Amino acid sequence: MNILIQNGRVIDPASGFDHTADVAVADGHIVAIVKTDAKSGEKLPANFKAEQTIDAKGCIVAPGLVDLQVRLREPGYEHEGMLASELLAAVAGGVTSLVCPPDTDPVLDEPGLIEMLKFRAEKLHRARVFPLGALTRGLKGEVLTEMSDLTDAGCVGFSQAEVPLENTQVLQRALQYASTFGYTVWLRPQDMHLGKGVAASGPLATRLGLSGVPVAAETIALHTIFALMRATRARVHLCRISSAEGVALVRAAKQEGLAVTADVSINSLHLSDHDIGYFDSRARVTPVLRQQRDREALRAALADGTIDALVSDHTPVDVDAKALPFAEAEPGATGLELLLSLSLKWAHDSQVSLLRALDVLTSQPAKVLGKIEGQSQSIGQLHVGGVADLVVFDPKAEWQVTPDALHSQGKHTPFAFEMTGMVLPARVKATLVAGRVAYQVT
Numbered sequence: 001m002n003i004l005i006q007n008g009r010v011i012d013p014a015s016g017f018d019h020t021a022d023v024a025v026a027d028g029h030i031v032a033i034v035k036t037d038a039k040s041g042e043k044l045p046a047n048f049k050a051e052q053t054i055d056a057k058g059c060i061v062a063p064g065l066v067d068l069q070v071r072l073r074e075p076g077y078e079h080e081g082m083l084a085s086e087l088l089a090a091v092a093g094g095v096t097s098l099v100c101p102p103d104t105d106p107v108l109d110e111p112g113l114i115e116m117l118k119f120r121a122e123k124l125h126r127a128r129v130f131p132l133g134a135l136t137r138g139l140k141g142e143v144l145t146e147m148s149d150l151t152d153a154g155c156v157g158f159s160q161a162e163v164p165l166e167n168t169q170v171l172q173r174a175l176q177y178a179s180t181f182g183y184t185v186w187l188r189p190q191d192m193h194l195g196k197g198v199a200a201s202g203p204l205a206t207r208l209g210l211s212g213v214p215v216a217a218e219t220i221a222l223h224t225i226f227a228l229m230r231a232t233r234a235r236v237h238l239c240r241i242s243s244a245e246g247v248a249l250v251r252a253a254k255q256e257g258l259a260v261t262a263d264v265s266i267n268s269l270h271l272s273d274h275d276i277g278y279f280d281s282r283a284r285v286t287p288v289l290r291q292q293r294d295r296e297a298l299r300a301a302l303a304d305g306t307i308d309a310l311v312s313d314h315t316p317v318d319v320d321a322k323a324l325p326f327a328e329a330e331p332g333a334t335g336l337e338l339l340l341s342l343s344l345k346w347a348h349d350s351q352v353s354l355l356r357a358l359d360v361l362t363s364q365p366a367k368v369l370g371k372i373e374g375q376s377q378s379i380g381q382l383h384v385g386g387v388a389d390l391v392v393f394d395p396k397a398e399w400q401v402t403p404d405a406l407h408s409q410g411k412h413t414p415f416a417f418e419m420t421g422m423v424l425p426a427r428v429k430a431t432l433v434a435g436r437v438a439y440q441v442t
Contacts, residue, residue: 001051002026003435004044007036008056008392012063012382013359014366023061024048025388028435033384052437054430056392062358063382064096064389064431066365067339068263069239069311071332072129073409074117076105081316081409086336087126089314089408091431091439093337094391096127097379099369101186102134103161109134109145111153118154126438128379128389130369132159132186135174139163144174147183156369157237159186162286166192168224175234184370188239189221189246190287198327200290204273210327213288215243222249229258237368238262241307242287244297251306261368262306264298265313266335266342267414271295275414281322281329283414285313302360303352309365310346312339316410334410338401340393341424342415348425354395388435397427 005023010033012018017033024032024044034042070090073081090098100117102108108117114131121129133150135158137143147158158178165171178185194217199205201212218241226249229236241247241262250262267285272292276283283289301307315332322329339361347357366380378386399405400417401424415422431439 001435002049003052003054003432003437004050005054005056005061005390005392008059008061010061010382011355011358013355014063014363014381015383016355017382018355023390024050025432025435028388030382030384030386030388054392056429058396059392059394059429061390061392063362063380064391064433065094065340065361066369066380067095067098067312067314067336068309068365068368069265070098070100070314070336071316072100073316074104074120075113080318080321083120084124085407085409086314086316087121087124087129088439089334089336089406090127091433092407092428094340094393094428094431095336096389096391096431096433097130098127099130099132099156101159101161102132103139103163107134107138108132109137111149114150114153114155125433125436127433130154130156132157134158135160135185136165136170141165141167141170144170144177147177148181151183157184157186162188164190164192164195164221171224172228172232175228175232175236179232179234184235184237186237186239187225188287189218189225189241191217191220194220198284198288199276200273200288202273202291204276208276208279215245215290218243218246218287219249222246226253226258229260233259235259240265240268240287240311240313241298242268242290242294244294247297247301247306251301254306261308263309263311263365263368264302264307265311266338267313267333268295268298269302269310269346270342271414276326279326280414280419281324281326282333282412282416282419284326284329284331285333285414286331299346299350302346303350303356308360309368310339310343310360312336314408316408317412318410322412332410333413334406334408335413336408337406338413338415338424340391340428341399341426344395344425388432390432391428392430393426393428395426398423398425399427400424
């Protein structure tokens, strides 16, 4: 279908383009971006006839968001989330491309499982799904998977998800193999033994009687990863940095020239351990919420580029798994539909430009993904000839996070209005994936 998006403020962080313009879409691609300034003299192609028009006056038109950390819960955890519900949540939040970790049931360690997941996702015609393959078979940390076969099946990298590797020799071999073939290894830096607590070590955890996770759980893992990167020259993406000390180590590693990128979750960017309140299990997330100084360091690192991308860390959890004492409750929170709003809130609170707020959701995470076999390299960008993955949103709209406002099967979030009283900015009006309207508010 030929679609014309009219009168929107078109922003492409990758190129710095920021003008009021009309965007013409045909055959799944952007065929024209025409500034509406009368002085420009630009016009739509003579042979373009719109079959559908979207009025974007007062709205921003941007590249579809790219989320690097989304649990879809299929296969194996359908009681907490289904592909249909979570991919609907994705496009309702403006997310057109997402990366899912391999800790499903069964674990994504066989090509057939990867192919089936991608096939089922593509049939829904919503967001693009890019799976991570398991780094070791069954995530058991013993035997490496067949990375080449998994890559051919559609994996964009390899991960242990939330299961740290205890055997450093296995990690070294994994990085050596990945380096040889140019694969990216995605690791959440967490020491297996120090990371077993449920809250950040500190006065609050002590007062509440909760087992603590010290900052050293992150920094020890980072030191190990960086040492092995120097030896193997591997490319590593660090998932969900959570501490000020961790930020300092990542900054030093980048200055050294190591091939490392990093992301931070919306939870760590906005919340601290005090948001646990009186054992509210909605704030039971991974990594644990740390102190205010850590939150401020993460905000600054995202602004200055030390941290490359902002992620939703979307992990839907069912009611029964949250209706337990804090330490026993399942960690996780819904986040896909909050990602855009919380990026804009961070930008407002930290006096960061709108361009940077969208950059950490689009072109920067797309760079982390790198070259993807069989996919257009214009994911996370907005330009003529590029794939028509777009989001149209109203930046002046405000909304409250309530269960009824969420499309995800998971309704638990520490940003719930009744918990924080927080009013979030921006609402998505329409999302296009490959030129198809995947979501639209009528």
